[in-house]
Amino acid sequence: SASPAASAVVWASNHLLGNGHIVVVLLRSWSEFARTGTFAGGLNLDRSVLSRPHSPPRYSAAVDGMFVPWDHEHEVNPLTGEASFVERLYYVEAADIARLREEARATSVQAVSAYLWKKLAAVVSSSASIAKSDTAARRCSMGYWVDLRWRVRSPDFCRALRSYVGNATTYVEREEPADAVLKKPLGEVAAMVREVAAKLPAARSASVSAARCPPPPAALLAPALAGPPPCW
Known part of the structure; x- marks a missing residue:
């Protein structure tokens, strides 16, 4: 007997x-339409819903601390840039997270971030390429992407951002x-991680006031770290 035809959407x-x-929202929306026809x-495709352009542009003073001036001497060659990076994908057991x-x-x-920060600090501190006396170079930083969808004040704005097709994140460091x-x-380093998120209003890159939104419907919560801020 002939096997039934199969198809896939990728x-x-x-x-x-x-x-x-928004990737998770699109997947669930596609599934809903395929199953029910409705x-x-x-989806909100209005890119101006998050932040309208300022004229003249305005930037937080925190931007100066996150970036360095661009010059030819430190320009990264895109053809060889990957040779300077090491990428690893880790699987962490739930028991290890509970222990942390x-x-x-x-x-x-907070706990996992603090653990990684300490490991990164150990690498920097033991680096043979940095002189022991060069305390300015023996520094390390951790950066975090924070979802703004659950940190805006206006209820109407909250609803608009939940279905907003676009980036609604800010970077803190x-x-x-x-x-x-x-x-x-480890506990003190975790407290430093908390302080990073607490300073979000001063470091935000979009004109959005930081505050908690009402709890979102469970169906709209993305996995991992994309959900609301109880993780902080």
């Missing part, structure tokens, strides 16, 4: 279009001497 996404939250949610949470007395994101991070216990 697509790729890019952060120029939107962040992880789509009750609706217990040691740090913090949330999962903290830099510390590597030796100082190493000496601190």
